Amino acid sequence: MWVYEKKLQYPVRVSKCDPLMAKFLMEQYGGADGELAAALRYLNQRYSIPDKVIGLLTDIGTEEFAHLEMIATMIYKLTKDATPDQLRAAGLGDHYAAHDNALFYQNASGVPWTASYIQAKGDPIADLYEDIAAEEKARATYQWLIDLTDDVDLQDSLKFLREREIVHSLRFREAVEILKEKRDEKIYY
Amino acid sequence: MQKQLDEEYYRLLHELQAVDFVLVELNLYLDTHPWDTQAIQQFNHCSQNRRQLAQQFESMYGPLMNFGHSYSGAPWQWNDAPWPWQV
Numbered sequence: 001m002w003v004y005e006k007k008l009q010y011p012v013r014v015s016k017c018d019p020l021m022a023k024f025l026m027e028q029y030g031g032a033d034g035e036l037a038a039a040l041r042y043l044n045q046r047y048s049i050p051d052k053v054i055g056l057l058t059d060i061g062t063e064e065f066a067h068l069e070m071i072a073t074m075i076y077k078l079t080k081d082a083t084p085d086q087l088r089a090a091g092l093g094d095h096y097a098a099h100d101n102a103l104f105y106q107n108a109s110g111v112p113w114t115a116s117y118i119q120a121k122g123d124p125i126a127d128l129y130e131d132i133a134a135e136e137k138a139r140a141t142y143q144w145l146i147d148l149t150d151d152v153d154l155q156d157s158l159k160f161l162r163e164r165e166i167v168h169s170l171r172f173r174e175a176v177e178i179l180k181e182k183r184d185e186k187i188y189y
Numbered sequence: 190m191q192k193q194l195d196e197e198y199y200r201l202l203h204e205l206q207a208v209d210f211v212l213v214e215l216n217l218y219l220d221t222h223p224w225d226t227q228a229i230q231q232f233n234h235c236s237q238n239r240r241q242l243a244q245q246f247e248s249m250y251g252p253l254m255n256f257g258h259s260y261s262g263a264p265w266q267w268n269d270a271p272w273p274w275q276v
């Protein structure tokens with residue numbers, strides 16, 4: 001069961017209409033290392049991971065949905081006042097033709113999201129190493145996105161998200177250590 | 190229907206976001222450090238704090254949560270804007 005809360009995890013403000021930046025941000029919306037992939041990856045891995053780390057996967061997976069909503073808010077705010085001409089100039093003409101102003105789960109190049117971006121190996125260590133790598137890739141993407149804009153309000157929200165990836169990575173690393181201890185005690189296998 | 194959003198709305202919202210951030214951080218930390226009783230104490234303290242803040246926010250600006258986790262006035266308030274991406 002999930003319950004929705006009518007607020008963002010962290011404020012999202014933008015200081016101008018910027019459809020080109022919105023296009024870049026789609027990488028974190030429907031891209032391989034984006035927030036949708038993260039949420040679905042972690043929540044799906046829960047069913048075959050040892051009990052000790054189900055809570056962590058549940059919590060981080062849930063937080064990723066809050067991040068997905070923040071990215072959606074950024075894209076929404078950066079494009080809501082854009083004319084079709086402005087969208088076309090930003091390389092979003094194809095997007096407009098298919099979706100008008102609607103958001104869609106695709107990456108910055110317009111490639112739709114696919115489940116092959118994520119993995120569930122059934123092996124706890126393999127899954128957690130994938131999760132650590134995913135967090136590091138997302139952290140790097142946030143850095144590139146911060147470098148791509150001079151909007152300080154937007155940068156502030158992106159920096160928050162970048163820091164969250166660092167914390168998630170750290171927690172997943174700790175989860176690996178917890179499982180290694182258990183493995184040495186032969187609790188599972 | 191969009192409610193009139195005053196300075197107090199943003200002040201309370203930010204306060205709630207701040208305490209909720211501490212709670213998310215403590216929650217994830219405790220997931221991998223379940224024996225840290227001091228952090229658990231802090232978690233429970235913040236949890237109580239956020240409940241009061243949320244109640245105050247909701248009494249002024251309507252329900253934050255669906256499915257019975259918040260009360261509603263009449264008419265049904267859940268549908269009322271603003272939604273999170275609109276503020």
Ligand SMILES: [Fe+2]
Pocket residue numbers: 038064135138164165168
């Ligand atoms: Fe993350």
